[in-house]
Amino acid sequence: MMPVLDVKALSKNFGGLRALNEVDMTIDAGEIVALIGPNGAGKTTFFNCITSIYTPTEGTVNFTPLGKERTLVNGMKPNLVTQLGMARTFQNIRLFKNMTVLENVMIARHCRTKAGILGALLRPPSVVQEEREIVQRSYDLLKYIGLHKLYDEQASNLSYGAQRRLEIARALATEPSLLLLDEPAAGMNPQETAELVELILRIRKEFNVAILLIEHDMSLVMKLSERIYVMEYGCLISQGTPEEVRKDPRVIKAYLGEDAHA
Template sequence: MKPVLEVEDLSQNFGGLRALNDLSLHVDTSEIVALIGPNGAGKTTFFNCVTGIYTPTEGRVYLYDANGERQLLNGRKPHAITALGMARTFQNIRLFNQMTVLENVMVGRHCRTRAGILGALGRGPRTRREEQESIDLSYALLESVNLQDLWNETAHNLAYGAQRRLEIARALATEPRMLLLDEPAAGMNPQETRELETLVRGIRASREISILLIEHDMSMVMSLSDRIYVMEYGSCIAQGTPEEVRGDPRVIKAYLGESDA
């Protein structure tokens, strides 16, 4: 399989703290990969390095673009990385709470539209056509996450699970090849988690998107993932299929501890 994301020997220091230590991983085309580990293992720091929020201290991050060319992400701004084909959601939901559900998704279209300030002011045929296309695409994305009936609702009025789905729809609006989900099931009840799992599978199947997720719900991770990387104290301690990782003594020790007896 062809890779979409490659990370080589990634390290991140914050003063005297080494939050990531020589971490390497890859995600292939249409693959669902999970990144797991105890709280404080460095998972979200890893996402922040990959998406341009942090500049890694060491190592390299590559994203393969739509033409199959390997693009170095180090030093690029988050919006430039998004334009190359990577999108993410956040552990703490970050919606535009006073905007409508449809408007939130349309914001994600910004990196794929061409109308500038003059076009917006002049409202010529090209600008109007592009705006209508953005509306149509955004509404279709709401249909894909079952939020179409709430298109004109203010985002902060949505139930928690619906807000999670809206954030995913907004990320999909950027037309990513690589989607990063940071604890998408956090705070969800079992029914919402099952629906989310079905949604993620559907996204992969219908859009051929590669997905890397951080998640603490081990039942979801084991049933959804093709491969799993396990982190502890900023380093990768295990990797493999769900079956391989489930029985790895290092993983059991990281999650359950080890008796002194």
């Protein structure tokens, strides 16, 4: 079977800095994969390159959404990559803070509707019907992640952990084949982190989605991931199952030895 994500020799330079150096990665349908490594290793840059927010200096990113053709993502507009079925959350939460919780999910849903933003503003009857469905689907998603009771709350009033979950709901609203999570547990307390593990496992099962997550919380990474890629200074230095990676001397030296936090 074709992998969902197939990255070959991906490099990214920022002036003289080589933030990514010939990175290869494949992710199969429904897999949960972690990308770990010290701060500044290039993990977020990798997300920005595969979602086409950044243009890679070299290399290719091929994406094969469920039931669709393999597509070269390089050079595509980021919103088209989302439409193809790649969704993400951000290391620094990016919600519409002045909108309600429900509106934040509804906005994302528009990428899957016929009317688009313009139709939503002009509102012919077909759009009114579609709009109702958007409200319903968005509310259902909130229910799924346990935020439906706060649907009318302003997003900025949510706790930090709830905002991170809302970002995940918003990503799911686009019906992704690949979900990218950039440090989803950052700033969460142990209780919220435990709930997040449950949520991610449920999402994979019920949404039939592959998940790539960047995370520093090693217990979460070890619990969730089927495979792990380890990056340092823009290069992959190890990859394999959690057991393989945990035992790799290069990883112990570069990452796990380093105060267990990076």
